[in-house]
Amino acid sequence: MVVVSGGTHTPAWTWPSPRREPPLPPTHLLRRDRLAAPTPRSRAALRGHGTVVVVTGLVGAGKSTLLSSWTADLRAAGVGVGWASLQDEDDDPVVLQDLVLGALHDALPASVRQGLGQPDAVSEEADSAADERDLTRQVADAVRSAGAPIWLMLDDVQVIQSDRAVLALDRLLQWSPPNLHIVMAARSDPRISLGRLRLQERLLEIRDAELRLDEDETAQLLAAERLDLSAEHVHRLWELTEGWMASVALAAMTLRSGRDVEGVLDGFGSDGGLWFLIEEVLHELPDETHTFLLDTCLPERLSSEMAELLSGRDDAGQLLHHLADTNSLVSVFGAEERSYRYHTLLRGYLVARLADLSGQRSRSQHLRIARFLHARGNDAEALDHAISSRDRATLFTLLHDGGLRLLLEGQHAVVDRAIGHLLEGLRDEQPRRRFLHVLAAIIALDSGDVPRAEAHLEAAGGREQASAAAAAPSAVAPVQLDRLLAATWLYRDRLRGELDPAVVDAVLSSASRPGAVGGAGQSDLRSFEHVTAGISLLWLGRFDEAVSVLESVLVDADVRGHDFVVMTCAAALSTAHTALGTFAEMRQWAQYAIDYATPRRWAASPRLLPAYVCAAGAAHDSFDAERAAGLIGLAEAILESRGALLDVPTGASGVVVAPEVVRSVRAVRSFIDFDGAAGNPAEQRHIVRARHDEVLALASGRFSPTLVAFEIAEHLRMTLSCGEIDLAKASLELAERQLGPCGEISVLAAQLAVRLDREEEARHLLHGVLARPESVSVIHLRVVGLLLEATLAQRNGQPTVAHEALLRGLAIASRLGSVRLVLEVAPEVFELLVEGRGRFGAEEDFVAHVIESALTAAALHEPGHRYAVSRGAAAAPVLTPRELSLLQDLPSMLTVPELARARAVSPNTVKTQLRSLFAKLGAGNRREAVAAGRREGLI
Numbered sequence: 001m002v003v004v005s006g007g008t009h010t011p012a013w014t015w016p017s018p019r020r021e022p023p024l025p026p027t028h029l030l031r032r033d034r035l036a037a038p039t040p041r042s043r044a045a046l047r048g049h050g051t052v053v054v055v056t057g058l059v060g061a062g063k064s065t066l067l068s069s070w071t072a073d074l075r076a077a078g079v080g081v082g083w084a085s086l087q088d089e090d091d092d093p094v095v096l097q098d099l100v101l102g103a104l105h106d107a108l109p110a111s112v113r114q115g116l117g118q119p120d121a122v123s124e125e126a127d128s129a130a131d132e133r134d135l136t137r138q139v140a141d142a143v144r145s146a147g148a149p150i151w152l153m154l155d156d157v158q159v160i161q162s163d164r165a166v167l168a169l170d171r172l173l174q175w176s177p178p179n180l181h182i183v184m185a186a187r188s189d190p191r192i193s194l195g196r197l198r199l200q201e202r203l204l205e206i207r208d209a210e211l212r213l214d215e216d217e218t219a220q221l222l223a224a225e226r227l228d229l230s231a232e233h234v235h236r237l238w239e240l241t242e243g244w245m246a247s248v249a250l251a252a253m254t255l256r257s258g259r260d261v262e263g264v265l266d267g268f269g270s271d272g273g274l275w276f277l278i279e280e281v282l283h284e285l286p287d288e289t290h291t292f293l294l295d296t297c298l299p300e301r302l303s304s305e306m307a308e309l310l311s312g313r314d315d316a317g318q319l320l321h322h323l324a325d326t327n328s329l330v331s332v333f334g335a336e337e338r339s340y341r342y343h344t345l346l347r348g349y350l351v352a353r354l355a356d357l358s359g360q361r362s363r364s365q366h367l368r369i370a371r372f373l374h375a376r377g378n379d380a381e382a383l384d385h386a387i388s389s390r391d392r393a394t395l396f397t398l399l400h401d402g403g404l405r406l407l408l409e410g411q412h413a414v415v416d417r418a419i420g421h422l423l424e425g426l427r428d429e430q431p432r433r434r435f436l437h438v439l440a441a442i443i444a445l446d447s448g449d450v451p452r453a454e455a456h457l458e459a460a461g462g463r464e465q466a467s468a469a470a471a472a473p474s475a476v477a478p479v480q481l482d483r484l485l486a487a488t489w490l491y492r493d494r495l496r497g498e499l500d501p502a503v504v505d506a507v508l509s510s511a512s513r514p515g516a517v518g519g520a521g522q523s524d525l526r527s528f529e530h531v532t533a534g535i536s537l538l539w540l541g542r543f544d545e546a547v548s549v550l551e552s553v554l555v556d557a558d559v560r561g562h563d564f565v566v567m568t569c570a571a572a573l574s575t576a577h578t579a580l581g582t583f584a585e586m587r588q589w590a591q592y593a594i595d596y597a598t599p600r601r602w603a604a605s606p607r608l609l610p611a612y613v614c615a616a617g618a619a620h621d622s623f624d625a626e627r628a629a630g631l632i633g634l635a636e637a638i639l640e641s642r643g644a645l646l647d648v649p650t651g652a653s654g655v656v657v658a659p660e661v662v663r664s665v666r667a668v669r670s671f672i673d674f675d676g677a678a679g680n681p682a683e684q685r686h687i688v689r690a691r692h693d694e695v696l697a698l699a700s701g702r703f704s705p706t707l708v709a710f711e712i713a714e715h716l717r718m719t720l721s722c723g724e725i726d727l728a729k730a731s732l733e734l735a736e737r738q739l740g741p742c743g744e745i746s747v748l749a750a751q752l753a754v755r756l757d758r759e760e761e762a763r764h765l766l767h768g769v770l771a772r773p774e775s776v777s778v779i780h781l782r783v784v785g786l787l788l789e790a791t792l793a794q795r796n797g798q799p800t801v802a803h804e805a806l807l808r809g810l811a812i813a814s815r816l817g818s819v820r821l822v823l824e825v826a827p828e829v830f831e832l833l834v835e836g837r838g839r840f841g842a843e844e845d846f847v848a849h850v851i852e853s854a855l856t857a858a859a860l861h862e863p864g865h866r867y868a869v870s871r872g873a874a875a876a877p878v879l880t881p882r883e884l885s886l887l888q889d890l891p892s893m894l895t896v897p898e899l900a901r902a903r904a905v906s907p908n909t910v911k912t913q914l915r916s917l918f919a920k921l922g923a924g925n926r927r928e929a930v931a932a933g934r935r936e937g938l939i
Helices: 042-046 063-076 093-107 129-133 135-146 163-175 194-199 215-224 231-241 245-256 261-271 274-284 287-295 304-311 316-326 344-357 359-375 379-389 392-409 412-423 430-446 450-459 462-471 481-496 501-512 520-539 543-560 563-580 583-600 606-621 625-640 659-676 681-700 705-721 725-739 743-755 759-771 779-795 799-816 819-823 827-835 841-861 881-892 896-903 907-921 926-935
Strands: 052-056 080-085 150-155 180-186 203-206 330-333 339-342
Touching: 052 063, 063 080, 063 150, 063 180, 080 093, 093 150, 093 163, 093 583, 194 203, 215 231, 215 245, 231 245, 231 261, 245 261, 287 304, 287 316, 287 344, 304 316, 304 359, 316 330, 316 339, 339 344, 344 359, 359 379, 359 392, 379 392, 379 412, 392 412, 392 430, 392 520, 392 543, 392 563, 412 430, 430 450, 430 481, 450 462, 450 481, 481 501, 481 520, 501 520, 520 543, 520 563, 543 563, 563 583, 563 606, 583 606, 583 799, 606 625, 606 659, 606 819, 625 659, 659 681, 659 705, 681 705, 681 725, 705 725, 705 743, 705 779, 725 743, 743 759, 743 779, 759 779, 779 799, 779 819, 779 827, 799 819, 799 827, 799 841, 819 827, 819 841, 827 841, 881 896, 881 907, 881 926, 896 907, 907 926
Parallel strands: 052 180, 052 203, 080 150, 150 180
Antiparallel strands: 330 339
16 A cells, blocks of 8 residues: 555555465374474563574474474464564565564454554554654564464574674564564574573573484384384484484385385485485386476476476376375465475475486476466566576567566566676667666666666767657657666766756656557656656755656556555655655655565665655654664665665675765764764764865755755754854855855844844844745744744743744644754753643643653753753753642651552552652652752742
């Protein structure tokens, strides 16, 4: 579902995924009582923790089968179980979190999970907007509220190796409520804090030795396969296989074919086991079944219909079902639309065997698979098989008809491989080469490798060809190659900061030309033109026009499955709404883009940078320092990354994105670092001075007035806050040169005048602005102007005027969700907020949140924080009426039970109120609380 302004969306982690479906247990499952489904550890429960089970063993040790059987048994008993099969891409904490949240969502009762991910799922009493975005906390609360045990099965955890992903897994174990129990299967010990789990008595460990079959279990498995072996033969087989599940299963399959037991055992011992057994299993199968396996081994997952095509057998579905029932090396997935998968060991052997027997046969099967998948719309996988088929005609046809669409969907890696394969040997047909070079340029631009893109663009015809295309469409026709080239050059110009408004308008006109209506390729081309031109409009300052184009493209892209375009538009829209001052929409689009990108493995895409910047800025404004730092850190990691960001081998030493985006990342980082250094004036001055040179670069004239006003306003705030008046004056002079006479300049100049106690000058500057608020287009500076008016009125002994101006400013600030903006204008604003509590009407809750945020910040940075030093009598501790009444009774020396009876509450309630009262007063006991209350004039 797509978010539109004012709407909601369903998080991607709630969507169905085959990786959250456990493989079905084998028909002849060996029941091992000693490895029955685990139960919560009582000692862990006493400590308030859930149980953690770690299962480790070699490939083929039966880990997945064991977890699958546990899942089936627990679900049969009515227990909620979630499953997650991990893959290499999950070694990214953001992708990992999405998979885990989805698995937990599956495990929850329907009544609990129904509201997850929707805004109304968050308590109205949430401490901050950040809590609404904290999906992990939502799921943790939902698991806790479920009450009953919830089990989470994580298979193949050995793929989690990066420090950040390991940290995410450790955090999962830390925040998990006591009714959440986690099972992890891996080939070796996962990189989590096993020692801590042992100390907490939470850990149950099942090692490779325990997974191995003992002699009795080996006999049971053979009996289940209807094999009547002597005790001597069972013992010998058990010794040869060392109880390894895969080897025993393969031996059973071989023996079931009627082979001589002694011959099988002798061959196993001499040839080393596993490969011998696979060969023996296949050798003893009927020739037609052996042939069937070879013909159908190339797809990772196999449907009955595809198996019929590849094998030529009408009974292919029945044969697959039989193999899954009787062969532990074939797994079945899905209850209704079944698909099948050959065990990795078996498939690897078959693929290698097929290539050895006949390379032509293997390529022919790849080609048939490619055509089968293409006919069903799965062009990405079709392209992969077409590459393996080495059929250049089919490969080019797939790229020609669907290459651009695959890029719009985000399938960059497979398109890049196909292009590389074709360009190696394409020596004729210049239009084909040009088309391939344009696609290669788009891939390079999407991954931020502009030099590589420029080389491809020159090979495709250069700038002159693009200019001609923008003026009049070429007849090269099937995909309107020249139009595609023109739009790609515009994309390059945006990243280089060299936009020409005429070229932007020409590309928009080309996309909207009535004659451009055509088939699927034409629709893909128009989408690419629109999104490229729409984002360019942002950097030309044409924000309303950009929003109109981008929202239209996004809706169309969602219908067509152009997922990469959806993410790109959502990220760009967050920037547009920032510039327009519609911050609620900004936060919504930024979070939507991030949520949309994560499960698709695009969390590191340069296209997502605007969303990270906007979300980080919003978190910073809301005093959510940890989230702000994390988001801007992700943005910086993208800018500093080396190599491909979309699984494409670019060879780039770093990414190139629009200069405005780079500036925004660095600016937000400086804001976060500056406020994180509160209480350390020397560090703050160092940050401001280092930032000042970058601010002066705004004089280049390359940047929009909105960006200039925003950056200078924030820099002025920081310079004034740490006493760098000369830098503040230089910043104001720069703003005057770049922006000229405007409302923004009046507000900035008034802010400097207030800081220098030139109050009459400040009133004069604000007079015109307050009379005509629309003269200030940067909306957060309107708030600054109103808060400055409140400050001046307070200093002038006009409390009514001050309160009215403050109320008008709060009405805008609360809509923006900007806590920090309210607190950073002048110390008097905080004092006015405290004094006026109870008189802010609809903004009362927002005011309470602002005050609490300020006091929390002060507590973190005592004694040097600005709110700490400004807390005089006017800023006394904010107590609830009940806390104030309780404080006033403390000198009476009434006992806690007596205080409780006087209030008709329980003693525990009084104790809770006392703890809160002591914390707010900074008191350690009753006597200190009374003394603090008298100092503050509360008693």
